[in-house]
Amino acid sequence: MNNMITYFFPFVFVGMWVFVTFIISKMGWADLVANYQYDAPFTGERVGIISASINGANYKNSLVLKYNQEGIYIRPVLLFRLFHKPMLIPWKEIKEVRDKKVLFYTYKELIIGHPFVAIIGIQETVFRKIESNIVK
16 A cells, blocks of 8 residues: 555646646736737846746746846746746736735735736835836
């Protein structure tokens, strides 16, 4: 019996990984990609690997953020790319920026699209790197 668990564990783990990645992608990423998918190579300034929330789905240290004059480019790190295509959100699609605070943690919410597409929550330090590009 113990041998069977050892044998099947990798398959169960991979299956759960695929299932959870799929569910998380449907919580907001899919809405953004439907409007802003970007498959071409991207050139621009790299902010780095960031944490963000997209419509309540948290991506802790798993997104790569870059930007240029066109907009912000977001894609997941390699482990999370399944069901998560890269996207380029034009600056003009950021309709509002809100200050948010949860206990002692402050962050910014970017309201994307009109009509509404998604809310992206990012750390203030990340926001400061891109804020001069946001169309007001």
